[in-house]
Amino acid sequence: MNAPLGYIGNTPAQRLIPAQPIVRLEKVSKTFPGRDGQPVTALREIDLTVPQGSILGVIGRSGAGKSTLIRLVNGLEKPSSGKVIVDGADIAALPEAALRHARRSIGMIFQHFNLLSSRTAAQNIALPLEVAGYDKADIRTRVEELLALVGLSDKRNRYPSELSGGQKQRVGIARALATKPKVLLSDEATSALDPETTRSILDLLARINEELGLTILLITHEMAVIRNIAREVAVIEGGGIVEQGNVFEVFTRPQHEVTRSFLADESGRALPPYVQSRLTSEATPGSQAVIRIGFRGPHATDPVLARLARDLDIEANILSGSVDEIAGRPFGTLVVGVPETSVSTTLDFLKKHGLDTEVLGYVA
Amino acid sequence: MSPEMINLIAASTGETLYMVAVSALIATLFGLPLGVYLATSGKGELFAAPWVNRVLGLIVNATRSTPFIILVVAIIPFTRLIAGTSIGTNAAIVPLTIAATPFIARLIEGAIREVDQGLIEAARAFGATPLQIVLKVLIPEALPGIVLGLTLAIVSLLGFSAMVGAVGGGGLGDLGIRYGYQRFMPEMMLAVVVVLIVLVQAVQSIGDRLARRLNKRIRHA
Numbered sequence: 001m002n003a004p005l006g007y008i009g010n011t012p013a014q015r016l017i018p019a020q021p022i023v024r025l026e027k028v029s030k031t032f033p034g035r036d037g038q039p040v041t042a043l044r045e046i047d048l049t050v051p052q053g054s055i056l057g058v059i060g061r062s063g064a065g066k067s068t069l070i071r072l073v074n075g076l077e078k079p080s081s082g083k084v085i086v087d088g089a090d091i092a093a094l095p096e097a098a099l100r101h102a103r104r105s106i107g108m109i110f111q112h113f114n115l116l117s118s119r120t121a122a123q124n125i126a127l128p129l130e131v132a133g134y135d136k137a138d139i140r141t142r143v144e145e146l147l148a149l150v151g152l153s154d155k156r157n158r159y160p161s162e163l164s165g166g167q168k169q170r171v172g173i174a175r176a177l178a179t180k181p182k183v184l185l186s187d188e189a190t191s192a193l194d195p196e197t198t199r200s201i202l203d204l205l206a207r208i209n210e211e212l213g214l215t216i217l218l219i220t221h222e223m224a225v226i227r228n229i230a231r232e233v234a235v236i237e238g239g240g241i242v243e244q245g246n247v248f249e250v251f252t253r254p255q256h257e258v259t260r261s262f263l264a265d266e267s268g269r270a271l272p273p274y275v276q277s278r279l280t281s282e283a284t285p286g287s288q289a290v291i292r293i294g295f296r297g298p299h300a301t302d303p304v305l306a307r308l309a310r311d312l313d314i315e316a317n318i319l320s321g322s323v324d325e326i327a328g329r330p331f332g333t334l335v336v337g338v339p340e341t342s343v344s345t346t347l348d349f350l351k352k353h354g355l356d357t358e359v360l361g362y363v364a
Numbered sequence: 365m366s367p368e369m370i371n372l373i374a375a376s377t378g379e380t381l382y383m384v385a386v387s388a389l390i391a392t393l394f395g396l397p398l399g400v401y402l403a404t405s406g407k408g409e410l411f412a413a414p415w416v417n418r419v420l421g422l423i424v425n426a427t428r429s430t431p432f433i434i435l436v437v438a439i440i441p442f443t444r445l446i447a448g449t450s451i452g453t454n455a456a457i458v459p460l461t462i463a464a465t466p467f468i469a470r471l472i473e474g475a476i477r478e479v480d481q482g483l484i485e486a487a488r489a490f491g492a493t494p495l496q497i498v499l500k501v502l503i504p505e506a507l508p509g510i511v512l513g514l515t516l517a518i519v520s521l522l523g524f525s526a527m528v529g530a531v532g533g534g535g536l537g538d539l540g541i542r543y544g545y546q547r548f549m550p551e552m553m554l555a556v557v558v559v560l561i562v563l564v565q566a567v568q569s570i571g572d573r574l575a576r577r578l579n580k581r582i583r584h585a
Contacts, residue, residue, distance in 0.1 A: 074489055103491040114486035117581040118504045127500065128490035159580040179490065 022183055022215045023050035023073055028082030030068050042068040043239045055209055055216040057230030059223065059262060065239040066219040070185050073217060074106040075099045087182055104132055107176030111188035113168040115160040121171045122147065122156040128178045146174040150204065166197035173204065186218035190225060202229045223262045227326055235259045247327040252296050253356060271335060272320050279361040287362045288337035294356035295332035304353055312349060314342045365551065372539060373555055379453050380535040384521045387457045391464035392514060399472025400498055410494040424466040432463050432524050436531055456533030460524055468517045475509030476502050508579040515571025519564050536560055
C-alpha cells in the first residue's frame with residue numbers, strides 16, 4: 001500500500017484488502033483555557049479510527065466538540081493529550097515544517113468554502129500547488145483535470161462572487177484534492193447549502209470516494225448527510241463519542257438518547273402530533289400502548305401484523321409507518337397501538353419474529 | 365491673475381507633489397511591512413509575538429498622537445542627519461515620512477485584519493507557510509482596502525505638507541500663508557485652495573476607481 005492514493009495505483013482489487021485505518025485517534029483529549037481561568041474541556045479521551053477508503057461521519061450538536069475533533073486531524077489544533085496518527089505519522093508530534101508537508105496529503109473543505117475572493121476558480125485551485133512549489137506547466141494541467149473532475153471547466157475564469165454556493169464548494173473540493181491527498185476532511189461542507197445542492201455535493205464526494213479511493217472524514221449536524229453518504233458514523237456529545245458503528249446499525253438500533261434525538265427528525269420516527277400530545281408514561285385501564293416496531297433487512301417486508309391478528313387475535317391499530325432505505329438496505333418503521341392488556345404478549349410475539357420493539361407510552 | 369502668480373502656483377504645486385509623492389512612497393515601504401506585522405503578531409496569530417506587538421503599537425500610537433508641527437520641529441536634528449539640512453523641500457520629506465509611516469501602518473493593519481480568518485485556516489490546512497499566507501493570501505485579499513488606505517494617507521499628506529512651510533519646505537500651503545495671508549492677496553489664497561481641492565479630488569477618485577477594480581468580492585456588470 002505504498003503507492004500514493006490518487007488517480008493511479010488504486011484499483012478496486014486493492015480496495016478489497018481489509019482496510020487499514022488511515023486516521024487513528026488514541027485517547028485524545030483537548031482542553032482550552034477558559035475565559036474565567038477555568039479550563040474548558042472540548043474533547044475527552046476520544047478513540048476513533050477511520051479505515052482507509054471509507055466515509056466516516058461524525059455527528060453532533062454545535063458545541064459538542066466536532067469542529068475541534070476534525071481540526072486535530074490536520075494539526076490545526078494540537079491535542080492536550082493522546083495521539084493523532086494519520087497515514088502512520090503522529091500529527092501532534094510533528095515539527096512545523098513536517099506538519100506542513102503532511103497537510104498536503106490531508107485535504108480540507110469548509111462550511112463557508114474559504115475561497116480567495118481575489119482569485120478565479122482556476123487560481124484558487126492552483127494555490128495549494130503554488131504553495132507546494134509545483135512548476136507552472138504542471139499546475140496548469142493539474143488544475144484542468146480538477147476543474148473537469150468537479151464539472152466546472154466552463155467556470156475556470158469566474159471569481160467566487162460570480163459562482164453559486166454549490167459551485168463554490170466544488171471549487172473548494174477541487175482545491176482540497178489538488179495535492180492528491182489521502183484523506184479529505186469535510187467541516188460541515190454542506191451546511192450552508194440548500195437540500196438540492198447538498199445532494200449534488202454529497203454525490204460528488206461519494207463519487208470521489210469511489211473513484212479515487214479517497215478516505216473521507218466528515219462532521220455534520222445533519223442526520224441526512226450521514227444517511228446519504230457515510231458508511232460509518234460516530235455520535236459525539238459533550239466532548240465524547242457516545243455511539244459508533246456502521247450507519248445501518250446505528251440508524252435502526254440507536255442506543256444513545258442523543259442519537260435518538262438526531263433520528264427523531266428522520267422520516268418515520270416522529271410520532272404524529274395527535275398521538276404525541278396525548279402520550280403518557282403510565283398505563284391506565286382501557287388505554288392503548290404505543291409501540292414502535294423496527295423492521296430491518298430481511299424482515300422489512302414481513303406481514304407481521306396480519307399474523308398478530310390471526311395467531312393471537314390481537315388487533316393492532318396503525319398510527320404511522322414508513323419503509324426506507326438506509327445505506328442501501330431497506331428499513332421499515334411502524335408505530336402501532338395495541339390494548340394495554342396485551343402488551344407483553346405482543347412484544348414477545350414481535351421479538352420472536354426478530355423485530356425491534358420500543359414501547360413509547362400509552363394513550364387513553 | 366498675473367503670469368508671475370501662475371508661475372508661483374505651478375512651482376509650489378510641483379513642490380507639494382514632489383514632497384507628497386516621495387514621502388508617501390517611503391512611508392509605504394516602511395508602513396506596509398509594519399502594518400502587516402502589527403496585524404499578524406498578536407496573541408495566537410501567524411507571527412505571534414504579543415510583547416513586540418504591544419511595544420510597536422505603543423510607538424505607533426505615540427508618533428501618531430504628536431501634533432505634526434511639533435514633530436517637524438522636534439526631529440530637526442534627525443532631519444539634518446538624514447537630509448544633510450533642516451530646511452528646504454528635501455528636508456521636509458523626513459518629518460512627512462515619519463508622520464505618514466505609522467498612519468499607513470495602522471491603515472494596512474486594518475485592511476489585513478478585515479481578511480476572513482477562514483482563509484488563513486484554509487491556507488494553513490493546505491500547508492502554506494506563514495510568509496506564503498501573507499504574500500499569497502493576506503495582501504492580495506486586502507489589496508482593495510490597502511489601496512483605499514493609501515489614498516487616505518496621500519490625502520492626509522497633502523494636508524500635512526501645508527505645514528512644512530515652517531521649515532522652508534515650500535509647497536502650496538506655504539504659498540497660501542505667505543502670499544494669501546501675510547501679503548493680503550485673497551485671490552492667491554483662493555487659487556491655492558482650488559488647486560488643493562482639485563488634487564485631493566483627483567487622488568481620491570483614482571484611488572476609489574483602482575480599489576473598485578481590484579475588489580472581486582462585488583460582481584461587476
